[in-house]
Amino acid sequence: xxxxxxxIIGILLVIVAGAWFIFRPKKKATITDKLLxxxxxxxxxxxxxxEFREELRNRGRLHFEKIIGxxxxxxxxxxxxxxxxxxxxxxxxxxxxxxEEFAKYEESISTAKDLAMDTIQKTQDVIEQQRLVLExxxxxxxxxxxxxxxxxxxxxxxxxxxxxxxxxxxxEIDLTDQLDYIFQYLEENKAAIIEDIRSGT
Amino acid sequence: MERKxxxxxxxxxxxxxxxxxxxxxxxxxxxxxxxxxxxxxxPIKYPPISDSLRxxxxxxxxxxxxxxxxxxxxxxxxxxxxSLIIMHISFPNDPPPDILQKIVTxxxxxxxxxxxxxxxxxxxxxAGIILRTPNRQYDFSLRxxxxxxRDKLIGVFGT
Numbered sequence: 627x628x629x630x631x632x633x634i635i636g637i638l639l640v641i642v643a644g645a646w647f648i649f650r651p652k653k654k655a656t657i658t659d660k661l662l663x664x665x666x667x668x669x670x671x672x673x674x675x676x677e678f679r680e681e682l683r684n685r686g687r688l689h690f691e692k693i694i695g696x697x698x699x700x701x702x703x704x705x706x707x708x709x710x711x712x713x714x715x716x717x718x719x720x721x722x723x724x725x726e727e728f729a730k731y732e733e734s735i736s737t738a739k740d741l742a743m744d745t746i747q748k749t750q751d752v753i754e755q756q757r758l759v760l761e762x763x764x765x766x767x768x769x770x771x772x773x774x775x776x777x778x779x780x781x782x783x784x785x786x787x788x789x790x791x792x793x794x795x796x797x798e799i800d801l802t803d804q805l806d807y808i809f810q811y812l813e814e815n816k817a818a819i820i821e822d823i824r825s826g827t
Numbered sequence: 828m829e830r831k832x833x834x835x836x837x838x839x840x841x842x843x844x845x846x847x848x849x850x851x852x853x854x855x856x857x858x859x860x861x862x863x864x865x866x867x868x869x870p871i872k873y874p875p876i877s878d879s880l881r882x883x884x885x886x887x888x889x890x891x892x893x894x895x896x897x898x899x900x901x902x903x904x905x906x907x908x909x910s911l912i913i914m915h916i917s918f919p920n921d922p923p924p925d926i927l928q929k930i931v932t933x934x935x936x937x938x939x940x941x942x943x944x945x946x947x948x949x950x951x952x953x954a955g956i957i958l959r960t961p962n963r964q965y966d967f968s969l970r971x972x973x974x975x976x977r978d979k980l981i982g983v984f985g986t
Contacts, residue, residue, distance in 0.1 A: 783980050784973035791969065792953040799954045801918065801926045808956055809933060811967040819938055822960045823912055 630705075637697055645690060834903050836940065837882035841924075841931045843913055843943045849879045850904045856880070857897045864894060912942045915959040917949040919968075 674682075779786065812819075840846055856874055863871045873892065876884075880891075883904075889896050914934065927946065934942045949957060952968035959965075973980060 780977075780981055784970055784977055787973050787980060788951075788953050788970040792951065799919065801920070801922050804954055804956075805926065805929060807954075808930070808967060811955075811965070812933060812937075812958075815965050816937055818963075819958075819960060819965070822963050823939055825962065 634701070637701060641690070641693060641697065644693075645686070649686070834883070834900075834907050835886045836907075836935065836943075837879070837886045838928045838932050838935075839879050839882045841927050841944055843908075843911055843945065845879060846904070846908060846911065846943060849877070849883055850901075850908060852877055852880050853883075853897070853901050853904060856891065857894075857901055860892075860894060860897060907941065910941055912939050913945055913961075914942055915945045915947060917947040917952065917957040917959070919948075919950055919952050919954060921948065922946060 836846070840849060856876060859874050860871065863873075871892075876891070883889075884891050884900070887900070889900050891897050891900070916930070927944070931942065931944060934944070952970060954969035955967045955972065957964065957966050957968055
């Protein structure tokens with residue numbers, strides 16, 4: 627804004643200087659000139675009377691106004707041209723800055739993406755390792771537990787089978803059917819029983 | 828040393844309680860017979876007797892109508908009570924009398940004629956019996972049978 631004001635003031639000064647150059651006082655001439663000057667001075671009042679002066683003044687004013695109008699038009703054209711150029715310049719600059727910023731932003735995004743991918747990959751690796759460790763641990767524990775259960779089952783198999791037989795057909799086993807089995811065992815242990823009774827009585 | 832059998836115990840007398848019951852019954856019988864003789868009752872009143880006492884008299888060929896024989900039998904029973912061999916047998920369920928009699932018959936024939944048994948119930952043995960003599964226990968149960976054949980069981984289950 628200040629620049630535009632300074633430009634306008636400068637143009638006005640140039641116009642004023644031009645006007646002054648045109649209407650500046652003439653140097654004194656030679657003797658003839660002086661005589662003529664004297665005559666002119668003598669008649670100047672007669673030639674350049676108030677009406678003529680007024681006429682000159684009006685012409686000067688019109689010329690001044692014309693120059694002022696032309697310069698204002700030129701100034702307006704310059705202003706429009708300057709504004710247009712300035713707009714183009716601003717567009718280019720903004721576009722350039724924006725492109726640079728976008729490039730930086732894109733680079734940052736890309737870097738962050740790479741970093742995130744790297745972190746995710748590391749996390750996946752760690753999780754995979756943990757999974758493998760847990761899997762091995764679980765497998766070992768299951769194996770140990772299975773062995774323990776089998777050993778326990780084998781150790782107590784007779785009780786377990788007996789329990790299930792008892793639960794399934796415990797009340798349906800007839801003693802009559804077991805007599806042969808009982809007498810077989812009694813026969814096998816007959817000597818021991820006799821010995822036991824002899825020594826005990 | 829095992830005492831010589833004074834009386835032949837009928838198979839119907841399987842437990843010590845049976846023997847005691849017969850002893851008490853015989854004692855009452857003898858008392859009533861003696862009282863009847865003392866009163867000079869004619870005919871002599873003989874009280875009714877149980878199957879157990881009848882079996883005891885028949886097996887030992889004793890005439891209970893004779894006072895002397897009656898008293899002799901009473902004395903023999905008293906002596907027998909002191910020489911009874913008690914065996915405790917646990918069954919998985921309540922055994923029927925015929926089973927008990929078969930077992931008692933075998934025991935008296937093969938082990939000792941003075942054996943009486945005491946019956947116990949132990950449902951956890953499922954099948955078979957557990958025999959307990961005064962000094963030892965013999966496990967003839969299914970569980971023990973399975974224990975003895977544990978290797979076969981493991982083979983069957985394929986563990």
